Amino acid sequence: DTAVSQTPKYLVTQMGNDKSIKCEQNLGHDTMYWYKQDSKKFLKIMFSYNNKELIINETVPNRFSPKSPDKAHLNLHINSLELGDSAVYFCASSQGNKGETQYFGPGTRLLVL
Amino acid sequence: AQTVTQSQPEMSVQEAETVTLSCTYDTSESDYYLFWYKQPPSRQMILVIRQEAYKQQNATENRFSVNFQKAAKSFSLKISDSQLGDAAMYFCAYRSKNTGNQFYFGTGTSLTVIP
Numbered sequence: 001d002t003a004v005s006q007t008p009k010y011l012v013t014q015m016g017n018d019k020s021i022k023c024e025q026n027l028g029h030d031t032m033y034w035y036k037q038d039s040k041k042f043l044k045i046m047f048s049y050n051n052k053e054l055i056i057n058e059t060v061p062n063r064f065s066p067k068s069p070d071k072a073h074l075n076l077h078i079n080s081l082e083l084g085d086s087a088v089y090f091c092a093s094s095q096g097n098k099g100e101t102q103y104f105g106p107g108t109r110l111l112v113l
Numbered sequence: 114a115q116t117v118t119q120s121q122p123e124m125s126v127q128e129a130e131t132v133t134l135s136c137t138y139d140t141s142e143s144d145y146y147l148f149w150y151k152q153p154p155s156r157q158m159i160l161v162i163r164q165e166a167y168k169q170q171n172a173t174e175n176r177f178s179v180n181f182q183k184a185a186k187s188f189s190l191k192i193s194d195s196q197l198g199d200a201a202m203y204f205c206a207y208r209s210k211n212t213g214n215q216f217y218f219g220t221g222t223s224l225t226v227i228p
Binding site: 040042044090092100104106 | 146148150152155156157158159160163165202204208210215216218220221223
């Protein structure tokens with residue numbers, strides 16, 4: 001029944017490692033997003049995909065690479081993790097310009113040691 | 114770019130009382146969407162209420178209502194009969210109808226409900 005799901009929920013890893021966070025939505029939406037929420041709770045968009053095409057690519061390090069195998073999935077791969085990458089990462093989806101509301105996943109708390 | 118400002122980092126309210134969270138935004142567009150999201154300690158982002166700019170009527174969802182002042186670019190959230198479960202971080206958000214699928218979020222207001 002979960003609309004937008006993310007795995008894992010928690011991720012603790014060492015600096016320099018490569019990790020991926022997966023996101024899936026079963027709402028039939030055509031647009032998906034990745035947000036980063038820092039320790040001050042500020043929510044910043046990172047990427048947005050519409051029908052598997054990248055449409056928003058904010059200024060984030062090249063170490064972050066989104067991958068959308070299909071409309072229902074948008075995964076986030078992070079190379080060479082740094083301490084500053086520690087944050088909560090949210091996936092969200094919406095129905096393009098028709099369904100204006102974004103539905104968020106539960107978030108993935110990433111801690112880089 | 115559009116900006117969304119929440120000037121109250123923290124607010125508190127007594128249980129059963131009413132509280133208003135403020136939000137202002139900056140835009141040159143005439144048609145857009147505004148939202149309030151709630152983020153409880155569980156970290157889940159939950160849609161509370163939304164407003165379409167072209168609609169004059171203020172949106173209402175049970176105990177939650179907004180005061181949308183388009184000319185003043187103000188979009189405040191009123192929570193009536195506050196409950197302990199309302200304690201959360203509240204984010205105001207703006208979405209353009211013209212510039213793609215970008216959402217702009219405010220910095221959030223942390224609401225404490227005092228029993």
